[in-house]
Amino acid sequence: MAKRVLIADDSEFMRNLLREILEADFEIVGEAENGVEAVDLYKEHDPDIVMMDIVMPIRSGIEATDEITDENPDAKIIMCTSVGQEEKMKEAIKAGASGYITKPFQKPNVLEAINDVIPA
Numbered sequence: 001m002a003k004r005v006l007i008a009d010d011s012e013f014m015r016n017l018l019r020e021i022l023e024a025d026f027e028i029v030g031e032a033e034n035g036v037e038a039v040d041l042y043k044e045h046d047p048d049i050v051m052m053d054i055v056m057p058i059r060s061g062i063e064a065t066d067e068i069t070d071e072n073p074d075a076k077i078i079m080c081t082s083v084g085q086e087e088k089m090k091e092a093i094k095a096g097a098s099g100y101i102t103k104p105f106q107k108p109n110v111l112e113a114i115n116d117v118i119p120a
Contacts, residue, residue, distance in 0.1 A: 002025065002026055002027040003025075003026050003027070003048040003049060003114075003118060004026070004027045004028075004029045004045065004046075004047040004048045004049075005022055005026045005027065005028055005029065005047055005048065005049050005050070005051060006028075006029055006030050006031075006032065006038065006041055006042060006045060006047040006049075006050045006051070007019060007022075007028060007030070007031045007032070007050075007051045008031070008032040008033075008034075008035070008037070008038035008041075008050060008051065008052045008053055008056065008061065008064065009031075009032075009033070009051070009053035009056070009080060010033050010034060010053060010055070010056045010057055011053070012033075014053065014080070014103070014105075015031050015033075017105060018051050018080075018105065018110070019031070021105060021107045021110050021111075022051075022110070025111070026049075026114075029041075029045040029047050030044070030045055030047070033056070033057075034056045034057045034058040034059060035056050035058060035059025035060055035061060035063050035064030035067075036058050036059050036064075038050065038052060038056075038059075038061070038064040038068075039059070039064050039067050039068055042068050042072075042075070043071075048076060048118055049076045049077070049078065049114060049117060049118055050065075050068070050075065050076065050077045050078065051078055051080055051101075051110075052064060052065055052077050052078065052079050052080065052097070053079075053080045054079055054080065054081050054082075054085055054088050054089075054092060055082075055085075055088075061079060061080075061092065062088065062091050062092050062095050063095075065077050065079070065092060065095040065096055065097050066095040066096065068096070069095065069096030070096075073096070075096065075098075076098045076117045076118055077096065077097050077098055078097070078098060078099045078100060078101060078113050078114065078117060079092045079097045079099070079100040079101075080100070080101055080103060080105070081100050081101070081102055081103070082102070082103050083102055083103075098117040099113050099116055099117050100113070101113045
């Protein structure tokens with residue numbers, strides 16, 4: 001059965017890119033454009049994995065990750081980060097992120113990051 005993925009990114013371009021990379025191998029259960037939506041959609045769909053952008057409006061990916069992992073310690077969340085966000089990555093790992101990928105995304109890197117977190 002296909003693993004279920006939630007995509008959270010405030011950029012429609014990035015969400016579409018991730019969807020294109022993932023839809024062949026995964027079921028995309030939802031797309032969020034801010035951290036509040038990400039938390040709501042997580043509760044609604046209980047995905048196997050979340051692709052979470054760090055910098056989002058209303059609530060950042062780090063705050064959303066913190067909230068999701070508080071209630072779901074086993075949640076698998078991969079942070080999507082831009083080059084130069086190392087400090088934020090440390091915060092994200094503290095908040096409970098399982099791993100991260102750096103933009104611009106390449107399909108092999110994305111799939112490798114997911115496989116590191118949820119082995120096939």
